[in-house]
Amino acid sequence: MALGASGLVFYATLPARLPSPLDWRSAAVLLARDARPGDVVALDPSWAERGREVLPASVPVLAFPRLAGEDLLGVRRVWLVALPRAPGRHATLERDLVARAGRAFGPLRLGGLEIARYDLRSPLLPLAFLPDRLATASVSAGGEACARDDRGAFRCPAITSVVVAREEREVDFLPRPCLFAHPAPPGAEPLTVAFPDVPMGRALQGHTAMVGEAALTASAPVEVAVKVDGEVVGTAEEPPGQLGWHAFRFDTPRAAGRVATVTFTVATADAARREFCFDAYTLP
């Protein structure tokens, strides 16, 4: 009897625990009015992705289960759009934000939604995000220059499997803006991507990953050697068989304050199905 009654209560009260279309519209109006460049929306719980459809397109939306450990590159303020009474919701995102930001607004209740704004205490503001500068880059593989196609991707005539493109790809179920860079097979001249006139700071930071389930089939690492004006500053390694967005950081104090050519050389002993993806940015 108790289970039956609890079942009835569950289904009878569920709609009231969730936001209505009007609640979402209210949130959209608030964000359209108050959000500014450098703001993002974080959805809590992360599956509440109706926010992508209804919130202003000018504000990027993050649907991440955790924000701890995320760079939040270029982000100054995070609007936490939460469904506080949704079944199964844990306030982990809120805790992640409190650890690195101060609440500057809210929480404001909009029916089944709750909105609060968190201002990051130490925003990570890059001097240059290199995937967005691919149009200015030069790419070669197999000893030959690669050419841009009409979509902006580089295709390499010497080794047709080699492609370099600025893409959004899945890494461990999350979207990552990155340079998709399929490496050249062993024995061939490796894939090289060179970015001219990159504003430099004290460090060059980034991540490597394999896209989707390709990560699971690898037998050898992918290595990315990084040069600044021809000088090797470090080598990042994407380990085989490990899902994840693996971070690297190289100090570049000698290049700080000037522009330089940053070159990435991507090589591996196992190039089959290597849907390799990396990003890199320079920090003041």
Place this chain on the structure above:
Amino acid sequence: MTLRRALATVLPRSLAPRLALAWAAVTLVVLAATAPAQGIGRDEGVYLVAAESYASFWGELTRSPSLAVATSDRFFAVNHEHPALAKEIFGATHAVLTLALHWTSHLEGFRFGAFLLAALLSFLLAKGGFALAGTGGALLAPALFWAVPRHFYHGHPAALDLPVTALWLATVLAYRESVRPDQPTGRTCAYAVATGLAFGAALAVKLNAFFLPPLLLAHALIAWTASSKPGRHPVPLALLAMAVLGPLVFVGTWPWLWHDTLARVRDYLAFHLHHENYSWHYLGRLLREPPFPIEYPFVVTALTVPAAVLFVYAGGLVHGLARLLPSRRPAEGEGAPGPRSTSDELLLVLNALFPIALIAWPTVPHFGGVKHWLPAMPFLALLGARALVAAGRLLWPNRRALVTGVLSLAALVPAVWAVVHVHPYGTAAYNELAGGAPGAASLGMQRQFWGDDVVGLLSELNTHAAPGARVWWQETALPAVRAWQRDGAVRTDLRWASGPEDADLSIWQYHQEFRDKEFRTWTEFAEAPRARLPVRLPRPVAGLYLDEVPLAVIYARPGAWR
């Protein structure tokens, strides 16, 4: 002659078959009425093509038998990884209701065959329920089965899971009658033949049925060992009938096996023995390859069957196990309602547990939710119905019907609410223990499968898609789209796209394992980069949500959505 008198001449005189027929009729009507809202899953799309092809063969056979047999491979090559019988039934109802009579849409015509098998399941549940617990059992057993959103969902598609469940139950109930110690010899033989035929039909629907002989043999041996009359033959006649009639029906209804029979049977079995492991989301992790968690089918059952019905199932199982104990065991031949022997009790309990335990085996592929252990559920419903009736008798013997009625309503009303609430998105159904769809999403459970939820976006797609737009349907199969277009449910000018690169519209369906498809869409549909500004990613133009949990969204290139 009045209608009442006419019905009285047609309907059986006794209550049990009347109740069973009533349940079958209600099942048929409800499923037929609610089916148009339900989408076409990946498998069903293929089965529709196969069903029509197989029906063509049988038509050809009546016109030109030798030519039809000589060219049978042409008709049966499609979907030859599954036997033919269910698809032949779908093809037959389509041929009659749609092509000959023009009474139904093409899809409904195919699905009517599935409704008939679902009606058979209700009929058998009511009959079995009556045998176990009288009128209460007959009323409750089908209700306890269908008041589960995922069961109700599987009643609709022209697919194989519900049909094999019905035929599994038919086989076991016929076997049960055949081994009754008080059965006259003639009826024992008749039920043995019925067991063999039902088993053959089950084999001719889906692979699950191959597990029936070892299960029933195990039952027979245990029952023989435990019997107070050990002089009886350990192998019942029904098992011999299964051995003879099963393969005959299997091969006879599947003309693909009429050529190279042994080699093709071997290929069929090899295909399923080495079945691909589809990635599957479970409690926040992605199951990719064995060993899979043993508890998977138990946890998924616990999170998808409405809580009160789950409790009744569990109570029925415990009640059944308790009746196996020597101190509680009724003597053989003890009067109905109730178990006639230990053998009978054991049969029900084994069938309630075995299909679930089979999928729990760590090397068996784990995907598809409850459909892979659906044959267990009618037995849980039967045991649950009997337990509810027994609870009424125990709690207030003088008002047992009232008590059973109140307990049943407490179990069934929220469950029926859940069915209505979730329909037609049954693969996304989770119970109140999971927190419904939102709670399950937070737990990291598989959001949905089969690609049929897209049906909820077809109206918007037809309204807003630009003329001639190319659509990347992702998890929805081409035959499903073709079937919708044939029935006018999808505009015929919309074209098929094989990826985001050649698509104007992309329909992303929430499968964590295919998440890259959504992000590739973002890449392709993103606005052209602007100097010194971050890339602006596309946003969905329409979405389908179940209790705020996204099931599918549509992305559009600029100009493709009007």
